[in-house]
Amino acid sequence: VNFWCTTTKAPWDWSWRAYPGVWLLVVALAVPYIVAIRRRQAQNGTVAGDGKRAVQFLCGVAVLWLSFDWPLGLLGAGYLATAHMLMFMLVTQVAAPLMLLGTPEWMFRRITSRLRITRATRWLAKPVRAGLVFNAILLGTQVPFVVDAMRPIAATSFLLDMVWLVGGFVLWIPLLAPAPELRTASFPGRIVYLFLAAGALPLIPGGFLTFSDIALYRIYELAPRVWSGFDAVSDQQVAGAVMKVGSLPIIWPVILALFLQWASRERGTNERAARPAAPPAPA
Amino acid sequence: MSGQLSRRSVLLGAVAGGALVAAGCTRGDDRAGGRFQGAAIDPPLARPDFTLTTTAGEPYSFAQETAGRLTLFFFGYANCPDICPIHLANITQALEVRADLQPVVTVVMASVDPTRDTPESLRAYLDGFDTTYVGLVGSTDELVVAQRAFGVPTATAPDEEGLVGHATSVFGIGSDDLVHVQFTGLTRQGVYVHDLDELAAS
Numbered sequence: 001v002n003f004w005c006t007t008t009k010a011p012w013d014w015s016w017r018a019y020p021g022v023w024l025l026v027v028a029l030a031v032p033y034i035v036a037i038r039r040r041q042a043q044n045g046t047v048a049g050d051g052k053r054a055v056q057f058l059c060g061v062a063v064l065w066l067s068f069d070w071p072l073g074l075l076g077a078g079y080l081a082t083a084h085m086l087m088f089m090l091v092t093q094v095a096a097p098l099m100l101l102g103t104p105e106w107m108f109r110r111i112t113s114r115l116r117i118t119r120a121t122r123w124l125a126k127p128v129r130a131g132l133v134f135n136a137i138l139l140g141t142q143v144p145f146v147v148d149a150m151r152p153i154a155a156t157s158f159l160l161d162m163v164w165l166v167g168g169f170v171l172w173i174p175l176l177a178p179a180p181e182l183r184t185a186s187f188p189g190r191i192v193y194l195f196l197a198a199g200a201l202p203l204i205p206g207g208f209l210t211f212s213d214i215a216l217y218r219i220y221e222l223a224p225r226v227w228s229g230f231d232a233v234s235d236q237q238v239a240g241a242v243m244k245v246g247s248l249p250i251i252w253p254v255i256l257a258l259f260l261q262w263a264s265r266e267r268g269t270n271e272r273a274a275r276p277a278a279p280p281a282p283a
Numbered sequence: 284m285s286g287q288l289s290r291r292s293v294l295l296g297a298v299a300g301g302a303l304v305a306a307g308c309t310r311g312d313d314r315a316g317g318r319f320q321g322a323a324i325d326p327p328l329a330r331p332d333f334t335l336t337t338t339a340g341e342p343y344s345f346a347q348e349t350a351g352r353l354t355l356f357f358f359g360y361a362n363c364p365d366i367c368p369i370h371l372a373n374i375t376q377a378l379e380v381r382a383d384l385q386p387v388v389t390v391v392m393a394s395v396d397p398t399r400d401t402p403e404s405l406r407a408y409l410d411g412f413d414t415t416y417v418g419l420v421g422s423t424d425e426l427v428v429a430q431r432a433f434g435v436p437t438a439t440a441p442d443e444e445g446l447v448g449h450a451t452s453v454f455g456i457g458s459d460d461l462v463h464v465q466f467t468g469l470t471r472q473g474v475y476v477h478d479l480d481e482l483a484a485s
Contacts, residue, residue: 011364213380214472221373222469224365228411231372232472 004161005068007078007152011224014071021158022069029061029099036107050104057102063095068161077151081209081220081232081239084147088164089246092134093198096168097250100176108178125182127174127189131197137167142205142243148218171198175254187262191255198251202243209240318481319455319464320474327461330354331432335393335419338406343419345391345429346460353482354389354456358430358438358449360396361408366451366468367392371412374453377475378413384479385415387458393419393429395438395449433462457485 003021037054041047066072067090075083103111112118124130140146141163150156174184174193184190208216215221215232225231317323332346345356355374359367371392378385392409394400397420400408405418421429430437435450442448452465455478463485464478 009365214376214476215373218471221471222369225368225372228368231376233376 002154004154004158005070005073005077006154006157007219009224012079012226017070017074019069019073022065022073025068026061026065030058033057040106053102053104056098060095060098060102063090063098064165067091067095075226077157078219079223079226081217081236082242085239085242085246089242091161091164092168092171093247093250096165097172097176100169100172100178103178105178121173122182124170125173125177127184127193130170130174131193134167134171134197135201137163137170138202139205144216144218151219187258191258194251194255198247202247206240206244209243210237212236320477321455321464321466321470323464324462327463330456330460330462333429333432335421335425335429338402338418338420340402343417349389349391349456350460351458352389353384353387353458354391355453356391356456357453358395358435359392360394360447360449361400361405362396362445369468370453373470373472374475375412376472377479380476381479384483387483388479389417391417391419393426395426396441396447397421397423397426398441455482457482459485461485
């Protein structure tokens, strides 16, 4: 039994396989979270929003589980570039932001302090840096040489998935950091950042995958086919399309929400400015 | 599953290794300064001569039917879960990239599973990749002759999981009627694209 999904040359047959490392990760994320929240509530009482945050965090962990475990994890590790890319999207665009949304400010500060990454987090919270680092992670972990080298070994396959998770946190920190001082203040800045970092730059590597006429990833090219007729190049083209447009269902609603919040705030400011000054009180 | 795999891997490895020894092959690639990125056969072998039957029921004398044509030949079977569909998919993709070579290339697969591969099922299987690919069937004895002609060990009967141990290489034959190169089951599309050029120049 492998602890993490890796490349296998076995024909794909939909028979379930156990990956205990994935379960350990899920437990290691969910249990300490629940215990910490309970302890905090025992000390300080229930705080408004605790329940909603817990649901968000645990949904994020559930998405990680779905991404890393059988069948998607195994398909992505050794059979289909499409599954590999879907995993990347789920981890960076769904799991990571949900986990950030679900993390209370006190917990975030405690974690970054204990891991001694407070300064690094502050440095990465700047949109330009976060965008560049996220896209460097995206590119670095999608290069065929890297994927071909890392996926066949459980330890490096695990490392690749963890780098994706870190990349997801980096991408969303400027928008969703539980510590308010880390969030980008300006609404236009947030919108432009999200559009460029998560929507526009991935179009470039996605284009390479979509338009290459031969298979680029060795492991997916030489893997037994999951579905006859869905060959390695078609699979790669779909993977490229997922990289190019897979984030759109996430980022465009977020951009729209940011825009509406911005408009609402501007309207409130204008109304306050237009309101006549209160008449002086009678002497 | 791992038990099945290791059995199959050992079997296929042994067959492939035997094929290399039997054919007296050496691996030649760009790094070694060879023409081919696949395993070059040095000296090249003469185009083998044997007769099987096409999926249309016609006798097919391999040496006569493919004489003077760039040919990719391999032994496989329609229920093969791994190597054969990878070969076919990668050859198909390479020929899409080098569409100019399509008219001069003949792809031939001889079934080593005479009990399950009927002419109709083999035709349907190959049509899933390309309708021009030639599918050959034959009796066990005829297949032994064909495998000996290529210097590869004889395929096994299907095991309890229906897996057939067989030589996994694709043989590349130039228009000079010489077998110049063989491609293992882990041959990438780019290698086929490169070596098709070399075979065309043979």
